[in-house]
């Protein structure tokens with residue numbers, strides 16, 4: 475019974491241009507819920523950069539990667555990249571950390587895909603805790619699941635060809651400091667960093683999509699690389715088939731989201747980026763951004779899409795081509 479089932483699975487799975495199928499791997503809603511419940515709990519107190527809640531969140535993430543048996547990059551054996559207090563220009567009370575976990579590619583280990591989410595949020599204000607379940611516990615939960623799926627594939631003999639860095643940054647809410655620190659003190663050379671997928675707010679449904687929760691906003695994909703844009707479109711069509719909404723990718727859009735999250739520090743360095751985002755909602759940057767409002771079905775589908783896109787980027791024969799110079 476088992477054998478027959480596996481046989482069918484192999485032949486029904488979608489195969490991509492990298493020649494390896496990936497649709498047998500899907501994110502688990504219970505895992506996503508567990509991570510968000512922890513990160514967005516009162517215990518972590520809104521995870522403000524430089525405060526106790528941020529340190530607890532960093533320890534939770536580092537522990538997760540240790541248990542998952544993902545590598546820590548050399549020189550960062552505690553899975554932490556330490557950011558000195560001076561770097562924050564007075565905007566943080568204490569030094570802070572980025573959390574880093576690594577999977578070395580088997581064919582092109584020097585070429586690195588960086589997947590980011592920020593784990594800091596707004597802390598507390600009096601009795602109010604800014605839980606930040608969507609912003610951005612959702613993105614961190616997605617990264618943790620994506621790492622688990624890559625690790626599962628690796629254990630089953632499907633080792634990625636290129637390397638992957640899972641980078642959970644701090645200091646985002648006070649001015650994109652964690653990603654600025656990483657890109658000014660890169661663990662792996664930026665010249666060999668092939669793309670950045672940034673995941674910031676992917677657990678909610680905005681008003682525009684009340685009747686179609688199968689969507690995600692994509693920002694930045696075509697700015698530096700048509701190749702990355704086309705790959706992302708193709709992978710989506712062949713797998714999750716979400717509505718990819720490019721409203722906020724328009725240079726004339728007044729929100730200017732392209733410049734407002736961590737991917738921009740990579741784009742500034744001429745690294746093609748893709749920013750995944752659910753749009754804003756009434757709980758944005760309010761204490762009411764809580765765990766029970768997360769739509770786990772939508773989050774799971776978006777997580778799958780990001781995983782499949784990452785899979786194709788690291789396993790495709792050709793490296794992502796860069797076609798524009800940055801607007802540095």
Ligand SMILES: [Zn+2]
Nearest residue numbers: 609610674675
């Ligand atoms: Zn955010």
